[in-house]
Amino acid sequence: MQFGKIHGIALALLGIILLGIQGILYMPTGKVPTGGSASSSPVVEHKTKPVLGMLGIGFLFAGAAIFFTRRRADEPEAKHAVK
Secondary structure, eight states, X not given: OOHHHHHHHHHHHXXXXXXXXXXXXXXXXXXXXXXXXXXXXXXXXXXXXXXXXXXXXXHHHHHHHHHHTOOOXXXXXGXXXXX
16 A cells, blocks of 8 residues: 555654664763862773664665655556546
């Protein structure tokens, strides 16, 4: 029936969610150590991988492609359309 419309929207939403998660992971926490000298506690670097962002972009484009190129099975062909 409306396979393309529903699944295209679902993939696009999944892509947006994954991009949001990737954005949250890349944001700095804003925590500043207070008290004591800076050399007393080592700074731990948190390395993030852009896998979620790349998957998000892929799902977003795939969802948009499926949504916009879906077959309109519910609509009659032009030569059989009621005018």
